[in-house]
Amino acid sequence: MKSFLPWILSCIAAVSMTMGCQRSRAGMTVAGSTSVEPFAELLAEEYMSEHPEAHIYVQGGGSTAGIEAVISGAAHIGMSSRSLIDAEKKLYAVTIAKDAIAVIVHPSNPIEDLSLDKIREIFSGKMANWKNLGGPHHPIDIVTREEGSGTRESFQKFVMGKEDIDLGALVQDSNGAVRQVISSDPNSIGYISLGLVNDRVKALRISGVQADLANVNNGKYTLVRPFLFVFNGEPAEEAKSFLDFVLSPSAQKLLLKEGLVPVVEKLD
Amino acid sequence: MQLQEKIISKILLLIAFSSIFILALITFFIFEEGLPLIWKVGAKAFLFGEKWIPSKGLFGIFPMILSSFWVTVGALLLGIPLGLACTIFLSELLPPSVGTFFRPAIQLLAAIPSVIYGFWGLIVLVPLIRNHLGGPGMSILAGSLVLGFMILPTIITISEDALKALPPSYKAGALALGATHWQTIWRVLIPAARSGIVASVILGMGRAIGETMAMIMILGNAVKMPTSFLDSARTLTTNIGIEMGYASGDHRQALFATGIVLFFIIMALNILAIFLSRRRAH
Numbered sequence: 001m002k003s004f005l006p007w008i009l010s011c012i013a014a015v016s017m018t019m020g021c022q023r024s025r026a027g028m029t030v031a032g033s034t035s036v037e038p039f040a041e042l043l044a045e046e047y048m049s050e051h052p053e054a055h056i057y058v059q060g061g062g063s064t065a066g067i068e069a070v071i072s073g074a075a076h077i078g079m080s081s082r083s084l085i086d087a088e089k090k091l092y093a094v095t096i097a098k099d100a101i102a103v104i105v106h107p108s109n110p111i112e113d114l115s116l117d118k119i120r121e122i123f124s125g126k127m128a129n130w131k132n133l134g135g136p137h138h139p140i141d142i143v144t145r146e147e148g149s150g151t152r153e154s155f156q157k158f159v160m161g162k163e164d165i166d167l168g169a170l171v172q173d174s175n176g177a178v179r180q181v182i183s184s185d186p187n188s189i190g191y192i193s194l195g196l197v198n199d200r201v202k203a204l205r206i207s208g209v210q211a212d213l214a215n216v217n218n219g220k221y222t223l224v225r226p227f228l229f230v231f232n233g234e235p236a237e238e239a240k241s242f243l244d245f246v247l248s249p250s251a252q253k254l255l256l257k258e259g260l261v262p263v264v265e266k267l268d
Numbered sequence: 269m270q271l272q273e274k275i276i277s278k279i280l281l282l283i284a285f286s287s288i289f290i291l292a293l294i295t296f297f298i299f300e301e302g303l304p305l306i307w308k309v310g311a312k313a314f315l316f317g318e319k320w321i322p323s324k325g326l327f328g329i330f331p332m333i334l335s336s337f338w339v340t341v342g343a344l345l346l347g348i349p350l351g352l353a354c355t356i357f358l359s360e361l362l363p364p365s366v367g368t369f370f371r372p373a374i375q376l377l378a379a380i381p382s383v384i385y386g387f388w389g390l391i392v393l394v395p396l397i398r399n400h401l402g403g404p405g406m407s408i409l410a411g412s413l414v415l416g417f418m419i420l421p422t423i424i425t426i427s428e429d430a431l432k433a434l435p436p437s438y439k440a441g442a443l444a445l446g447a448t449h450w451q452t453i454w455r456v457l458i459p460a461a462r463s464g465i466v467a468s469v470i471l472g473m474g475r476a477i478g479e480t481m482a483m484i485m486i487l488g489n490a491v492k493m494p495t496s497f498l499d500s501a502r503t504l505t506t507n508i509g510i511e512m513g514y515a516s517g518d519h520r521q522a523l524f525a526t527g528i529v530l531f532f533i534i535m536a537l538n539i540l541a542i543f544l545s546r547r548r549a550h
Contacts, residue, residue, distance in 0.1 A: 148514025
């Protein structure tokens, strides 16, 4: 029994010392949209390799959660994949890149091209069979994102307008999960970030317009949303330095390579 | 008692109370966050509303209550016969030396992380169901099958304990009266251990209702009323799991309110299980 007490005390001392250590290494937290997260992680890695003393922690959680974290002070920078709503307009937001939303189907699907009206009919559940669109006689499996997702909000705004997405639609909670479902189900249709489209899924042309960077840049492809960094007030110190890096030509070129549309005109 | 022993016992008491304190804190927090929304939309509209469209202020969780119910029923349809058969095999038919290998293997089923079950269901079961039975594959059927296996360890371990706790005279007496081994198991041992077996099934139900990760991956999470076992569905837990990341304001409170409903269901099941296993002791 006698030897117990000092042991416990030393444990407590050790724990409090490591906690102290963590505090002195505190860095900057970037939190928000899961659509922006992979790109922010990439940028943070690049930035930290250039600035070895910097620590940037990138977390997901969603656009709304990221914006709330900035307001509450839990994060230094919020990531948003949707425009700010009126109540959030007092925040300082910078567009770091633009992202197109691609409507995707299984590669074996014979359909190559749909108009926005047809896509709206499919997602609202009015067009329930591929046969009516010139495809096989099979019900359409709609795949959508969960309520509150920035990608879903953008899709709702650009495509659905006032109509609701069918309640029978499958709901997945990330771009990657939607892509996984579409790539394994030949009768499905969904939407994800253009940058995440790979050869396991097929991006549809929308009224003849191919979903690619050229058409996003010349304004023909209209399903485009901003990726925002959100700050509580004008960014300063580390946050400013990181933002400057993100808007630099080298970082923007990196984003272009990953499939996003840069916001800086000159990349060289 | 020495002073040091007193101090140590106080410290241990404090630690023991802290776990209860944390439980109370969680309970308080769930109710504090969730109740205002239930008042706001009305308990009836919340519990029996058929539409869940948070962006329009519609918070009806009836489809999810139904889905939770059906997925659990499906899991029990698979889990009870399999679990009971396995229990009888383990405790009565298997030589003890082989049992020492089998038991840890079954307990290992409980140690597999649920995300692995989910992944397996998604890659193996979902395409099978889609190709052979139709529908999107992500369905109540797929969820029930996976959950049926996930609750096996709970059912087997607890009901085997119940069988083992029976006085040896039951078995000896039945055999002495001329009953065959199978008659002894089916007519004497199982009925005598009934309350423990029922308790194991109820705890398995609790596990099934509470499972989240695997269900998010397999069920497809659609929010409409389930009409067949091939429909995609969303249970109470997956509703919280899939939407919490993005939810704010009323939407977030509605997820906590979903938690309140789950809280009552799980509490009721656990109280029932405790009640049934206590009755066995008397």
